[in-house]
Structure formats: structure tokens, C-alpha cells
Amino acid sequence: MILKIENLNAEVDGKPILKGLSLSINAGEVHAIMGPNGAGKSTLSYVLGGRPGYEVTGGSATFDGQDLLALDPHERAAAGLFLGFQYPVEIPGVSNVQFLREALNAQRKLRGEEPLSGGDFLRLARGQADALGLSMDMLKRPVNVGFSGGEKKRNEMVQMGIIDPKLAILDETDSGLDIDALRVVSEGINRIMRKPGKSVLLITHYQRLLDYVKPDFVHVLAAGRIVKSGGPELALELEREGYAQVAA
Amino acid sequence: MTLALPSTRQEAWRWSDLSALPTLAEQAPRGGVIDAHDFWIGDGPRLLFIDGHYDAGLSRPGPVEIGRTGDASDHPLARLAGGDGWVLTLGHDHAPSGTIEIVHVATGGASHLPARITLAEDAQASIVETFVGDGWANRFTRIALARSARLMRTVRLLQSSGFQSIREEAAIAEGASLVTILLGAGAAGTRIDAALSLDGEGAFAEFGGALLARGDQRHDANIVLRHAAPGGSSRQIWRAVADDSATDSIAARVEVARGAQQTDAEQSLKGLLLARTATINTKPELEIFADDVKCAHGCAIGELDKQALFYMQSRGIPPHPARALLTRSFVAGALERIGEEAVRDAVLADAEAWLGEAA
Numbered sequence: 223m224i225l226k227i228e229n230l231n232a233e234v235d236g237k238p239i240l241k242g243l244s245l246s247i248n249a250g251e252v253h254a255i256m257g258p259n260g261a262g263k264s265t266l267s268y269v270l271g272g273r274p275g276y277e278v279t280g281g282s283a284t285f286d287g288q289d290l291l292a293l294d295p296h297e298r299a300a301a302g303l304f305l306g307f308q309y310p311v312e313i314p315g316v317s318n319v320q321f322l323r324e325a326l327n328a329q330r331k332l333r334g335e336e337p338l339s340g341g342d343f344l345r346l347a348r349g350q351a352d353a354l355g356l357s358m359d360m361l362k363r364p365v366n367v368g369f370s371g372g373e374k375k376r377n378e379m380v381q382m383g384i385i386d387p388k389l390a391i392l393d394e395t396d397s398g399l400d401i402d403a404l405r406v407v408s409e410g411i412n413r414i415m416r417k418p419g420k421s422v423l424l425i426t427h428y429q430r431l432l433d434y435v436k437p438d439f440v441h442v443l444a445a446g447r448i449v450k451s452g453g454p455e456l457a458l459e460l461e462r463e464g465y466a467q468v469a470a
Numbered sequence: 471m472t473l474a475l476p477s478t479r480q481e482a483w484r485w486s487d488l489s490a491l492p493t494l495a496e497q498a499p500r501g502g503v504i505d506a507h508d509f510w511i512g513d514g515p516r517l518l519f520i521d522g523h524y525d526a527g528l529s530r531p532g533p534v535e536i537g538r539t540g541d542a543s544d545h546p547l548a549r550l551a552g553g554d555g556w557v558l559t560l561g562h563d564h565a566p567s568g569t570i571e572i573v574h575v576a577t578g579g580a581s582h583l584p585a586r587i588t589l590a591e592d593a594q595a596s597i598v599e600t601f602v603g604d605g606w607a608n609r610f611t612r613i614a615l616a617r618s619a620r621l622m623r624t625v626r627l628l629q630s631s632g633f634q635s636i637r638e639e640a641a642i643a644e645g646a647s648l649v650t651i652l653l654g655a656g657a658a659g660t661r662i663d664a665a666l667s668l669d670g671e672g673a674f675a676e677f678g679g680a681l682l683a684r685g686d687q688r689h690d691a692n693i694v695l696r697h698a699a700p701g702g703s704s705r706q707i708w709r710a711v712a713d714d715s716a717t718d719s720i721a722a723r724v725e726v727a728r729g730a731q732q733t734d735a736e737q738s739l740k741g742l743l744l745a746r747t748a749t750i751n752t753k754p755e756l757e758i759f760a761d762d763v764k765c766a767h768g769c770a771i772g773e774l775d776k777q778a779l780f781y782m783q784s785r786g787i788p789p790h791p792a793r794a795l796l797t798r799s800f801v802a803g804a805l806e807r808i809g810e811e812a813v814r815d816a817v818l819a820d821a822e823a824w825l826g827e828a829a
Contacts, residue, residue, distance in 0.1 A: 299786035315799025329786035
């Protein structure tokens with residue numbers, strides 16, 4: 223099992239958001255979490271990523287046999303967790319290439335691996351950028367600065383491709399994408415993550431993404447817990463009948 | 471000469487801490503064998519000054535001469551810098567081969583040294599000055615640029631202790647350009663003073679840089695930039711970083727004289743506090759007596775962007791390198807204005823070294 227969350231409780235600014243959430247993901251599986259606004263979807267991704275201000279008040283999360291909640295955010299990354307941001311952050315003055323090389327080599331160092339040389343890194347970056355339709359010129363520019371919403375999401379996928387994680391938690395990666403960009407990003411997720419031993423947790427509002435990235439399991443998150451789980455057909459049911467009906 | 475120092479009750483000195491100077495002024499330099507090898511950047515002309523004394527054996531001065539500058543200033547610190555100094559005089563359309571490098575090594579005590587740079591029409595030069603060691607290094611540089619002359623100055627203030635005081639006075643003629651970019655790093659206190667006058671039509675002046683301070687270090691810059699003729703443009707781009715209980719202060723003033731129409735002046739004073747106990751003072755000032763001018767000024771002091779820090783950490787970058795990377799990107803905005811790549815890289819490496827020292 224790659225991720226096992228048990229009875230997770232978390233609060234933000236003293237306000238309980240996650241209230242006894244449990245979820246298990248095996249290696250090789252794609253899971254989707256759907257749910258209404260305010261259900262705690264983004265909070266779940268930030269808690270798993272270790273964002274300051276998101277306080278765990280109970281329960282546990284085990285990632286690949288380790289206590290995930292005991293690790294710092296950069297240690298979680300090195301352990302193989304990738305967090306795709308709903309709103310990727312702009313970092314003026316730091317180029318994508320510099321940022322990613324530093325990130326990748328910091329992860330390798332923590333895992334006791336040799337750093338990647340400049341040439342090897344650029345070859346890797348170029349391959350991932352080409353696959354996502356981003357030019358190397360864009361990768362030389364500051365991180366996400368001046369990128370459109372779609373370019374930022376594609377850049378997240380380039381980063382994911384370079385970092386090559388075990389588990390990707392993708393928070394509304396489909397939001398703000400037009401149909402063409404959605405297809406490109408979805409192909410990126412499938413190409414990078416649809417492999418034995420790799421798992422994905424998709425957090426989304428809409429069924430549309432799931433037409434391209436087919437989940438093995440779908441969960442409904444409402445009021446801070448998983449209230450229903452099923453196969454891909456559950457997403458269609460949600461789309462047809464609405465959260466209120468299904469979650470009731 | 472008795473040491474009469476300005477008091478913090480004077481507006482231009484309110485953020486200064488000159489308290490170490492009387493003691494340093496009475497001490498004798500330790501002297502000794504100096505290895506300045508690490509501080510040279512290129513292969514152009516180079517001059518080494520040890521405690522303000524020219525070391526002919528380790529220098530190859532090119533067009534620079536040693537002698538009386540004949541200048542005097544009524545500035546309270548610059549007036550101490552009389553006697554012999556270095557002089558660069560370039561004739562019409564002349565340019566030395568390569569960047570001129572000057573390294574000032576201090577071994578305690580106090581040294582006062584004047585300099586004069588005179589560029590005739592269309593002459594060009596690039597000069598890098600590097601300050602290392604400890605003690606009080608006090609410098610006064612007078613600059614005269616004739617029509618269309620161009621001077622690029624880079625100043626690396628890297629002393630490990632003591633005090634560095636720099637005074638620059640410049641007159642810039644029609645179409646001439648003066649760019650001075652400073653880096654205050656190291657661990658010594660600093661006072662940077664400048665009075666620049668854009669005397670000719672279409673003159674350009676830039677004066678700015680990055681001030682990095684930690685511990686109880688203090689950097690203090692006080693700039694007066696005067697537009698005396700029409701069509702001139704100026705830039706003051708400063709980035710200040712303060713950690714621990716350190717203080718950075720920048721007072722940057724632009725004066726636009728009556729008749730200096732179509733002046734384009736830009737000021738950007740930005741500060742980054744790495745600790746809540748640090749202080750950054752900024753004082754942008756505009757005094758405008760012409761009616762057709764563009765004067766942009768921005769002033770902002772903040773902390774590292776927490777969102778960006780988490781984003782970087784979520785990609786695997788540990789907290790300390792993440793902070794250093796963000797801080798570097800913050801100061802790079804001021805240092806990337808250095809034209810020559812080798813000099814820019816050296817100064818960015820100085821900044822990098824400072825950032826790498828943070829615990």
C-alpha cells in the first residue's frame with residue numbers, strides 16, 4: 223500500500239475541516255476524490271503535502287511505510303510524494319530550470335543519490351517540456367511568471383515528469399483548462415504516472431478530467447470525510463445526480 | 471586632523487553608526503603579507519592598495535596613475551581623504567583594454583584615499599573596486615564625464631569587520647552615462663554617500679545595488695541625484711536584505727531643477743526582512759521644480775513569500791536553500807544591472823557566498 227490515511231482530523235485557523243477521513247491507495251491505482259466546494263478537498267492535499275498552517279489534530283497517514291505526517295514538506299517530496307497545485311506559485315527571479323534542478327538534486331541528495339549533471343538534467347527537462355508542449359525558452363524564464371493558467375498547469379506536469387514521483391496528488395489540475403489543454407495535461411498524467419508501482423490521487427470537481435484519466439476508484443468527500451466510495455461509475459452518477467443526492 | 475564626525479541629530483546621518491570610527495582612527499594597521507589573489511576577476515589593469523598605500527609590486531596600473539587628485543570635498547568623511555590617491559584620465563574616444571580592478575585591503579586602523587576619474591568626450595571605462603579585510607576604509611571619488619563618455623563602476627564592500635565609507639561626487643555632461651552598482655555584503659558597517667549631477671542634456675545616471683546585513687551590521691546609503699539639464703534620465707534600484715538585528719537604511723533623493731524638462735527618474739527601494747528583529751529604513755525623496763517630468767518611485771518592505779517557500783519545499787528544496795534561492799532572486803534585480811558578465815558573475819557569487827553563510 224502506498225498511502226494509508228486513517229481517521230484524519232485537521233484544522234485551519236482553529237476551524238476543523240477534515241473530520242475523520244480514511245482512505246487507502248495501493249501502488250498502481252488511480253483514485254479520484256470529488257466533492258462540493260468547502261468539503262475539504264484542497265485541505266486534504268495541503269495536509270498531505272505538509273503546508274504550514276494546516277494542523278493535524280488526529281489520525282494518521284502512512285506513505286510507503288513511513289509516517290508521512292512526521293516528515294517536513296521537502297522530505298515528503300524526496301520520499302516520492304508530488305503535490306500538483308491548483309494555483310501554481312509565481313517565483314520572480316528564479317528560472318524554471320534552476321528551480322527544478324535544485325529541487326531534483328535536493329531530493330536525490332536526501333535519498334543518498336548522486337546529483338544529476340547539468341547536461342543530463344537539461345536533456346531530461348527538454349524531453350518533459352517537449353511532451354507537454356512547453357518550449358525550453360519558457361523553462362528558462364522565471365517560474366510561472368507571465369504563464370497563462372493553462373501553461374502553469376502544463377508546467378506542473380513538466381515538473382512532475384522531471385521529478386518522477388511515486389504518488390501524485392493533483393489538486394484541481396483540470397481547473398482553468400480548455401479542452402485542448404485538458405487533453406495535453408491528461409496525456410501527461412497518463413504517460414508519467416500510469417505505470418506499475420505509481421499512484422495518483424486526483425482531486426476534482428468535474429467528471430470531464432476522468433474521461434481522460436480513468437480512475438480505478440472514485441470517492442465522494444463531504445464535510446471533511448469520505449462518505450461514499452465506488453468505481454468509475456460513481457463519477458458519472460455524481461455528474462448526473464449532483465453531490466447532494468449522492469452524498470445523502 | 472582631529473576627527474570631527476557628524477552626529478545622528480543631523481538628518482543625513484540619522485541612521486548612521488559611526489561610533490567605531492574614533493577608536494579605529496587611533497589604531498595602527500597591522501600590515502603583513504597580503505594575498506589578494508582571490509579578489510581579481512579578469513586580466514585587465516589592476517591596482518592593489520594596502521591600508522590606503524599603493525603596492526606597486528602587485529599592481530599593473532595600465533592607464534591609472536598615482537598622485538595628487540587636487541580635489542577637496544566639504545563632506546564630513548570625504549574631506550578626510552586628501553593627499554595622494556589614484557587618478558584615471560582618459561582622452562577623447564579612449565578606452566582602456568579590459569576592466570580596471572582596484573582591491574583595497576585593510577589590516578586594521580584607518581585609511582583615507584582619494585580618487586579622480588576624468589573621461590573626455592566619448593571615452594569609456596569600467597572599474598571594479600573591492601574592499602576586504604578589517605579596519606576603516608574611507609574613500610572619496612570625484613568623477614567628471616565629458617560629452618557622451620561612459621563609466622561603469624562596480625563596488626564590492628566585503629570587509630569582514632571595521633567600517634567602509636564611500637563618497638562619490640560626479641558631474642555628468644551631455645549624453646554621458648555613469649552607472650554605479652554596489653554590493654554591501656561581508657560583515658562590516660557601511661556608509662555610502664553620493665552626490666551626482668546630470669549637468670548636460672540627455673545625461674544618464676544610475677546608482678544602486680544590494681545591501682545585505684546580518685548580526686548587528688549596518689549599511690547606510692545616502693544618495694542625492696540632481697537633474698540640472700533637460701532630457702536626462704536616472705535610476706536608483708536598491709534591494710536591501712536584513713537578518714537578525716541588522717539595519718539597512720537607504721535615503722535616495724531626486725532633485726529636478728527648474729528647466730530640467732523631460733526628466734525621467736526612477737527610484738525603486740525594496741527591502742526584505744529575514745527576521746522580525748531586523749530593520750530596514752527607506753526614505754525616497756523627490757524635489758521637482760520642472761513641470762514636464764516623469765518620476766516613478768516605488769518603495770516596499772516585506773518578508774519572504776510563504777506561498778513560494780512552501781511551493782519550493784513541496785518540490786523537495788529544503789527550507790534553508792529555499793530561503794536562499796528566494797533571497798538571491800530578490801537581490802539579483804539590482805545586481806543584474808552590471809553590464810559585464812564576468813563582473814556580474816563575481817558580484818552575484820559574493821552575494822551567494824553571503825547567503826550561503828546563513829545558518
